[in-house]
Amino acid sequence: MWDYTDKVKEYFFNPKNSGVLEQANAVGEVGAISCGDALKLMMKVDPETEIITEARFQTFGCGSAIASSSALTEIVIGRTLQQALEITNQDIADFLGGLPPEKMHCSVMGYEALRAAIADFKGEAWEDDHEEGALLCKCFGVDEGMVERAIRINKLTSMEQVTQFTKAAGSCGTCVEGVEAVLTRVNAAMVAEGEIDAAMAFDPASSVPPLRRARQKQSPLAPAAKGVRTTLQKIRIIEAAIEELRPYLKRDGGDCELVDLDGDRVLVKLSGACVGCQMASVTVNGIQEKLIEKLGQPVRVIPVKNH
Amino acid sequence: MRPVYLDNNATTRVDPAVVAAMLPFFTEQFGNASSMHAFGSAVSGAVKTARQQMQALLGAEFDHEIVWTGGGTESDNTAILSALETQGGRDEIVTTAVEHPAILNLCAWLEKSRGVKVHLIPVDARGRLDIEAYRKALGPKTAIASVMWANNETGTLFPVELLAELAHEAGALFHTDAVQAVGKLPMDLKTSEIDLLSLSGHKLHAPKGIGALYVRKGVRLRPMLRGGHQERGRRAGTENIPAIVGLGMAAQLAAEHMAEENTRVRALRDRLEKGLLQRIGNAFVTGDPEQRLPNTANVAFEFVEGEGILLLLNKAGIAASSGSACTSGSLEPSHVLRAMKIPYTAAHGAIRFSFSRDNVDEDVDQVLEAMPQIIEKLRALSPFWAKGAAASFTPSYV
Numbered sequence: 001m002w003d004y005t006d007k008v009k010e011y012f013f014n015p016k017n018s019g020v021l022e023q024a025n026a027v028g029e030v031g032a033i034s035c036g037d038a039l040k041l042m043m044k045v046d047p048e049t050e051i052i053t054e055a056r057f058q059t060f061g062c063g064s065a066i067a068s069s070s071a072l073t074e075i076v077i078g079r080t081l082q083q084a085l086e087i088t089n090q091d092i093a094d095f096l097g098g099l100p101p102e103k104m105h106c107s108v109m110g111y112e113a114l115r116a117a118i119a120d121f122k123g124e125a126w127e128d129d130h131e132e133g134a135l136l137c138k139c140f141g142v143d144e145g146m147v148e149r150a151i152r153i154n155k156l157t158s159m160e161q162v163t164q165f166t167k168a169a170g171s172c173g174t175c176v177e178g179v180e181a182v183l184t185r186v187n188a189a190m191v192a193e194g195e196i197d198a199a200m201a202f203d204p205a206s207s208v209p210p211l212r213r214a215r216q217k218q219s220p221l222a223p224a225a226k227g228v229r230t231t232l233q234k235i236r237i238i239e240a241a242i243e244e245l246r247p248y249l250k251r252d253g254g255d256c257e258l259v260d261l262d263g264d265r266v267l268v269k270l271s272g273a274c275v276g277c278q279m280a281s282v283t284v285n286g287i288q289e290k291l292i293e294k295l296g297q298p299v300r301v302i303p304v305k306n307h
Numbered sequence: 308m309r310p311v312y313l314d315n316n317a318t319t320r321v322d323p324a325v326v327a328a329m330l331p332f333f334t335e336q337f338g339n340a341s342s343m344h345a346f347g348s349a350v351s352g353a354v355k356t357a358r359q360q361m362q363a364l365l366g367a368e369f370d371h372e373i374v375w376t377g378g379g380t381e382s383d384n385t386a387i388l389s390a391l392e393t394q395g396g397r398d399e400i401v402t403t404a405v406e407h408p409a410i411l412n413l414c415a416w417l418e419k420s421r422g423v424k425v426h427l428i429p430v431d432a433r434g435r436l437d438i439e440a441y442r443k444a445l446g447p448k449t450a451i452a453s454v455m456w457a458n459n460e461t462g463t464l465f466p467v468e469l470l471a472e473l474a475h476e477a478g479a480l481f482h483t484d485a486v487q488a489v490g491k492l493p494m495d496l497k498t499s500e501i502d503l504l505s506l507s508g509h510k511l512h513a514p515k516g517i518g519a520l521y522v523r524k525g526v527r528l529r530p531m532l533r534g535g536h537q538e539r540g541r542r543a544g545t546e547n548i549p550a551i552v553g554l555g556m557a558a559q560l561a562a563e564h565m566a567e568e569n570t571r572v573r574a575l576r577d578r579l580e581k582g583l584l585q586r587i588g589n590a591f592v593t594g595d596p597e598q599r600l601p602n603t604a605n606v607a608f609e610f611v612e613g614e615g616i617l618l619l620l621n622k623a624g625i626a627a628s629s630g631s632a633c634t635s636g637s638l639e640p641s642h643v644l645r646a647m648k649i650p651y652t653a654a655h656g657a658i659r660f661s662f663s664r665d666n667v668d669e670d671v672d673q674v675l676e677a678m679p680q681i682i683e684k685l686r687a688l689s690p691f692w693a694k695g696a697a698a699s700f701t702p703s704y705v
Contacts, residue, residue: 012618018688033691034651036612036640040690058690060655062614066688137641173640 004063005097011067014297015210016074028116028126028206029247030109035140037061037106039069041113042096043076050081062301064096064103071095072110087111088153089165108150122199136178139171144182151186157200159183162187180204234295235261241294242268245287256287264299311670315510316459316487316603316661321553328556329514330668332549336565340546341537349466350548357555364558365504365521366495374520374528374541375551379486379507382520383453385531385542386482387413390451391423392526394480397450399424401474401546403436403465404646407484410640424448434463434647441470445477452481454505456488460630460643460659461594462603464488471500480526486510486518490561491600502526508550512556512663517550528547572662573601575671579603579660582675587682593649593657602662605630607644607653610692611685616658619684620661623677630657646649652675652691 004012024042031038031041037060044054055073059066074085089107093099099107136144150156150165162183163170166198169179180202187201229237238258249255253273260267268287270280277283280303288301312320332353338346341352358370359634367373387400389409400414404427417423426444429437435674436454445452452474454465470483482503488494490511492522504521508514522528522541534543561568580592588611606618613629620627630641639645644654660674686692 009618011613013622015688029690033610033655036651036655038690058688060610060689060691061612063618065612066615 002100004067004100005167007095007097008067008099011070011096012063014064017056017068017070017077018058019056020058021054022209024054024056025116026052026121028113028118028120030113030116031061031140033060037065037109039065039109039113041069041072041110041117043117043121045081052076052079052081052084061106062103064099065106065109067096068092068106068110069098070269072114076114081121087114089150090154101161101164103284104154105167107166108146111149111153112146136182137166137168137175138169138270139169139175142166142168147179147182148186151183152190152195155190155198156183157187157202159202168253175285229295231261234239236239237240238266238291242287242288245290249283253254254283256283259304262296266301267304268301270303308624308673309669311666311673313536313660313662313666313670313674314626314628315663315665316462316659317628318509318515319512320665321509321514322557322560324560325513325553325556325637329549331555332552333399336548338443340548340550341535351354353552353555354546354548355492357493357551357558359563360555361519364490364494364562365506366493366497367521368497369524370523371539372496372524374522374538374543375546376518376520377516377547377555378518379407379484379505379510380518381531381631382505382518383409383482383484385520385528387417387451387453388531389527389529390480390482390503390675391417391421392529397479398422399426399446399448399450399480401426401428401444401449401452402440403428403430403454403641405430405458405460406453407436407459407486407682410453410455412486428454430463430646432647432649433629434458434461434593434643435595435598436465436470437533438466438469438473442473445474447478449474449477449479450505452479454481454483456483456485457492457600457603458594458643459487460645460657461605461642462487462600462661463595464492464598464600466598467501468499471502475500487600487603490558490565491602493565496521496523508557511557511561513554514550517547517554519554543665569601572664572666575666575668576604576660576662579671579674580606582671583678586675586679590682591653593644593647604660604662606660607649608658608682609653609654610689611682612644613656613658615685615688616656616681619681620658620674620677623673623681625677627638627674628659630654630659644699 021044024044026043026045028041033245040058042056043052045052055077057069057073059069075087075091075095089111092107092110093104116126136142136147147162147166147168154165156165158163159169159180161166162179169176183202184204190196191198191201241257242256255271257269259269284301284303291299291301336349338350340347340351346419358373361373362370400423402410402414414425418425428441428444454467454470456467457464467483474481480502483501484505486505486507487510489506502523506519508517528541530541530543532543537543537546583606584590591607593607617627619631630644640654644657
């Protein structure tokens with residue numbers, strides 16, 4: 001059962017502005033019965049002021065499709081066409097207090113219908129009236145422009161999201177590569193424009209989700225994760241790390257030296273005030289953390305008495 | 308008003324007698340059936356009783372032909388995977404386009420990852436299997452044929468006894484996913500050639516998470532779960548004793564209520580179908596009108612979408628389900644209705660009402676009262692209704 005907000009339920013059970021608007025001069029139709037949802041948005045626009053004075057809808061679709069359509073009419077009434085063009089699918093979702101991720105395509109359908117209706121009023125050809133070949137996803141009649149708009153507006157970075165927002169690639173799967181190519185291209189452009197972080201961008205070669213990749217980049221393990229080091233290289237890194245720590249140890253009257261490296265066991269000798277200090281374990285932990293950071297691999301620091 | 312539950316093909320209420328039978332096995336009789344002491348022997352006796360109860364319901368020849376599993380999906384997976392192992396040199400599966408995902412998705416995975424050839428036999432507009440295509444697909448490479456006993460969405464029955472014989476003629480094993488049929492139809496497996504049969508507890512008033520696989524004596528079975536020697540080495544893992552006891556009791560109750568299922572429950576279903584078609588235009592019943600489960604009604608309402616219907620039904624206190632895409636999280640409508648070539652105009656608006664012995668006359672009254680307004684309301688919202696009604700689809704068999 002979907003977790004619909006009260007607002008979605010309210011707009012589904014008692015939709016506002018449903019039905020045919022007889023004197024509509026801006027009509028947008030998107031979707032099809034075969035796709036499972038379709039929306040006909042009818043608006044009356046004052047030609048002088050370009051203010052949307054009335055809006056009604058007819059929708060074939062699920063609860064959230066009907067609620068999104070009704071919400072759209074409520075949002076646009078009273079706005080100028082210019083203002084209406086600034087409305088995005090996110091505004092529709094927000095108006096409803098959010099939609100389940102799998103239902104975001106309902107808000108996108110509203111957004112697309114609004115653009116189509118405005119184009120109709122202006123006498124422009126709606127770019128959705130594509131040739132058969134321009135369709136990216138034939139199952140749901142989704143073209144490249146719609147996918148690109150949804151990616152940009154909602155900062156989408158995964159295929160799952162693109163399907164949730166546009167339904168593209170949600171059925172037979174033959175267009176997966178095509179949609180991936182669009183997502184890759186648009187994400188790359190968004191990175192260049194500073195819209196999204198490079199680590200978040202879709203990478204078709206990686207099976208690691210973007211968020212995970214982003215986290216890995218911030219991880220102290222990441223910089224050293226490449227390549228395998230020889231024991232000698234590791235010893236040099238450890239000695240350099242201890243050298244960095246030495247001033248802090250000396251300040252407390254102590255010292256530390258590397259005795260041996262045995263696999264992931266780093267044997268050290270603590271001296272001076274460190275010996276017998278109740279805080280010795282804290283010191284050892286501190287050294288261990290530093291070494292893990294520098295080596296980029298887990299090690300255990302073990303203090304030894306004499307060697 | 309009493310809530311009306313008409314989604315018994317999804318799951319059923321656990322019968323209070325089943326709960327009562329299970330309870331001692333959570334508390335006093337908590338033993339492990341494998342243990343060599345009184346705690347163990349008490350429960351191993353109860354497991355044997357449950358096995359005999361299930362044997363009686365299925366009409367199996369021996370009680371040890373019943374292997375307890377974690378549910379219908381596990382039983383289905385075990386049957387298919389085992390057949391591919393034991394049927395040396397045979398690496399093809401014959402099944403149908405309308406199986407449950409537990410079979411279809413497994414087969415798709417086997418095709419992709421192991422190069423197994425899968426033949427999906429089509430159905431006609433009433434959901435009936437193309438037997439000639441089935442016969443032709445069987446051959447010396449067929450490891451197993453798997454055909455459901457009853458379809459979960461439409462209730463259409465398949466002639467599994469005949470299909471089992473045809474499979475054997477080709478030297479293939481025969482498995483049936485009988486999750487929707489067990490407890491609703493009388494069965495006598497010992498007189499059939501069915502080798503393997505899957506069933507699920509929660510479809511017949513037992514709890515969820517328990518099921519069984521019938522394995523005809525002499526049919527070799529390779530376990531899917533390996534580990535301990537439980538279930539004679541055919542399903543490792545400590546037995547879920549309370550659930551097994553519950554399923555045994557549920558099997559006994561199902562046998563006792565079998566006649567009621569086919570008389571009183573069937574009459575409720577028929578009255579609902581007739582009433583809906585009288586009150587609502589542009590609607591039709593899907594599935595085979597003759598060979599159908601007694602409890603299932605699948606009615607397609609044109610030019611409306613199923614999720615909206617379910618939400619409004621739910622508001623009226625009625626629980627049903629739909630083959631519509633929007634309710635399932637998938638984006639495509641039911642693969643069963645599409646295999647039957649039901650047009651999209653109707654497939655999106657198909658609603659399944661599934662009864663059980665818990666249902667009463669008033670339940671039907673309540674649906675007949677609520678449904679016309681619901682469909683009218685959604686059709687008024689639909690951009691296709693006004694222009695589509697005239698050119699509406701009329702299935703040839705209505």
